[in-house]
Amino acid sequence: MIVARVALFAALLFAACPRAPGPPTATPASAASATEWRAATRGEVTSLVIAGEELSFCDEAGFHRLALRTGVVVAAGGACPAPPATAAGTPEVTVRTPELGPDDIVEIAGEGTSFPIEGHARDWASEAGKVVIVGTGSEVLELLPATGQRVRLSESGASRVAVGGGWAAWWDGAAVVGRRL
Amino acid sequence: MAHFVNSKGTRISNAIIKGGLEQPMTIGVYGAAGLSVGPNDASVASITSQGADQNQITWYRLTGKRIANVMVEAKMGASVWDYFQLVVGEASYYGPDVAWAKKPPNKDGRYTDNPNEVVTKNTKPAPGDVIKLLLASWSALTETGARVLTAQFMHETGEGVHCYNWNLGNVKCAEHETSVPHMYLRDVWERFSPSAAVQMVKSSNGLAYLATEEECKKHGWTHTGGKVIAVFEPPSYVCRFRAYASLAEGAQRWMDHHRSVAKKFPDEYLDTVNSGDCAETAHILKRAQYYSGDEGVYAHNMTEMKAKIDRLLGPVKP
Numbered sequence: 001m002i003v004a005r006v007a008l009f010a011a012l013l014f015a016a017c018p019r020a021p022g023p024p025t026a027t028p029a030s031a032a033s034a035t036e037w038r039a040a041t042r043g044e045v046t047s048l049v050i051a052g053e054e055l056s057f058c059d060e061a062g063f064h065r066l067a068l069r070t071g072v073v074v075a076a077g078g079a080c081p082a083p084p085a086t087a088a089g090t091p092e093v094t095v096r097t098p099e100l101g102p103d104d105i106v107e108i109a110g111e112g113t114s115f116p117i118e119g120h121a122r123d124w125a126s127e128a129g130k131v132v133i134v135g136t137g138s139e140v141l142e143l144l145p146a147t148g149q150r151v152r153l154s155e156s157g158a159s160r161v162a163v164g165g166g167w168a169a170w171w172d173g174a175a176v177v178g179r180r181l
Numbered sequence: 182m183a184h185f186v187n188s189k190g191t192r193i194s195n196a197i198i199k200g201g202l203e204q205p206m207t208i209g210v211y212g213a214a215g216l217s218v219g220p221n222d223a224s225v226a227s228i229t230s231q232g233a234d235q236n237q238i239t240w241y242r243l244t245g246k247r248i249a250n251v252m253v254e255a256k257m258g259a260s261v262w263d264y265f266q267l268v269v270g271e272a273s274y275y276g277p278d279v280a281w282a283k284k285p286p287n288k289d290g291r292y293t294d295n296p297n298e299v300v301t302k303n304t305k306p307a308p309g310d311v312i313k314l315l316l317a318s319w320s321a322l323t324e325t326g327a328r329v330l331t332a333q334f335m336h337e338t339g340e341g342v343h344c345y346n347w348n349l350g351n352v353k354c355a356e357h358e359t360s361v362p363h364m365y366l367r368d369v370w371e372r373f374s375p376s377a378a379v380q381m382v383k384s385s386n387g388l389a390y391l392a393t394e395e396e397c398k399k400h401g402w403t404h405t406g407g408k409v410i411a412v413f414e415p416p417s418y419v420c421r422f423r424a425y426a427s428l429a430e431g432a433q434r435w436m437d438h439h440r441s442v443a444k445k446f447p448d449e450y451l452d453t454v455n456s457g458d459c460a461e462t463a464h465i466l467k468r469a470q471y472y473s474g475d476e477g478v479y480a481h482n483m484t485e486m487k488a489k490i491d492r493l494l495g496p497v498k499p
Contacts, residue, residue, distance in 0.1 A: 095352070095353045096350040096351050096352045096353060097351040098337060098350060098351065098474075099337070099339075099351075100343065100351055100366060100368075100369065102370055102402070103473065105473070107434075107438055111445070112441040112443075112445020113445060113470055114438075114470045115470065119372065120371050120419055121353065121355070122419075123356050123357065137371060137373060137377065137381055138373060159356045160356065
């Protein structure tokens with residue numbers, strides 16, 4: 001009984017304390033299937049990259065490297081690497097705003113069919129033009145040029161997205177989300 | 182004599198000014214040197230200096246902290262030189278004044294000090310130049326075909342009136358894409374659910390607001406299904422678009438995409454374009470999802486533009 005009370009007190013104390021700077025904690029959507037995880041962030045996320053089996057991002061707590069499949073932190077807190085000086089986004093994807101209207105159209109190099117989307121794209125990423133992830137103010141979309149299909153990955157907007165290794169990732173303003181495609 | 186001004190520089194001495202809870206507003210003091218400026222009750226509002234401009238106005242960001250009235254004073258010692266009353270009420274996100282960080286471009290015509298930002302300039306391509314460019318880079322295209330595609334481009338850009346820095350079709354930059362030549366366009370609007378729209382405005386750092394019905398009517402912005410319109414202003418990243426150095430550079434993507442459409446519809450597109458049939462070209466472009474608007478309107482406008490080009494350039498030489 002005493003042990004239970006101490007554990008409860010410790011849990012309450014932990015919950016009441018303000019979040020200290022430190023590595024993000026990944027929360028799988030379901031323990032049984034690691035098809036999606038969330039890692040809380042601090043402040044604005046300024047880069048989000050998938051490379052090999054890892055995802056990295058920068059926020060106010062510094063540089064973080066996470067295992068792509070689980071969201072488990074591999075390294076955290078270091079200085080953010082400088083972005084490449086010539087980074088030119090995702091050259092195989094073009095997003096345009098016809099007539100400066102409320103919606104955008106996504107074009108993928110070499111594909112004759114475009115993808116009209118609702119709202120304005122905030123960020124986009126492509127895996128060799130085969131899978132394109134687009135974050136808007138109110139959703140995250142997976143576009144598949146080969147079939148013309150689109151899949152809604154999230155009903156929350158995202159201003160940072162990444163794709164690679166069969167996974168998509170995005171920042172929704174509070175957490176980085178990883179999702180197996 | 183020192184006095185308070187609003188964000189537009191209009192004097193607000195002794196006035197009653199409404200503010201929103203936790204909603205920053207920009208105010209200024211002309212001739213503030215040596216004065217202390219702020220609310221006489223710090224529990225009602227907070228103030229932070231933004232620095233002085235070249236017109237001797239020192240700018241401040243004033244934010245309501247609780248619903249109450251407070252006097253905002255410019256003082257020297259105990260002597261009050263000027264004041265106004267701030268009435269802090271519930272926050273409202275409607276109207277351009279909510280975009281407290283919205284500002285005109287700097288004296289050099291730019292909004293930021295990013296070396297890749299270029300001044301936004303209208304670049305109206307001459308139809309003849311677009312046709313020459315198309316014919317030089319796409320050998321399968323006839324002069325009639327080049328006129329059809331030029332008509333399509335002219336429709337998309339309002340005959341070039343809405344073409345800036347040779348950006349054909351308003352090609353965007355991603356949120357983090359600042360290392361390429363870019364420009365800013367004003368009044369970029371988007372439809373949201375009311376809660377998402379408020380969230381957008383709140384997270385815009387003073388560069389967005391919700392459009393009033395009056396503004397929607399004025400600009401022709403339509404919204405249905407309970408959605409509201411959020412408007413973004415430079416230098417919000419939502420207003421950032423690519424800038425190109427020449428028509429040839431800006432037209433490259435546009436021409437490449439038409440080539441891709443031709444590849445996607447190999448038995449139809451090029452023949453249709455070269456035949457001069459604007460309505461059928463518009464139909465194929467609709468199938469390619471090049472545009473999301475009404476096909477009839479698109480076809481009509483393309484046909485009109487083609488007729489205009491034909492009048493301008495005369496008959497196609499055999």
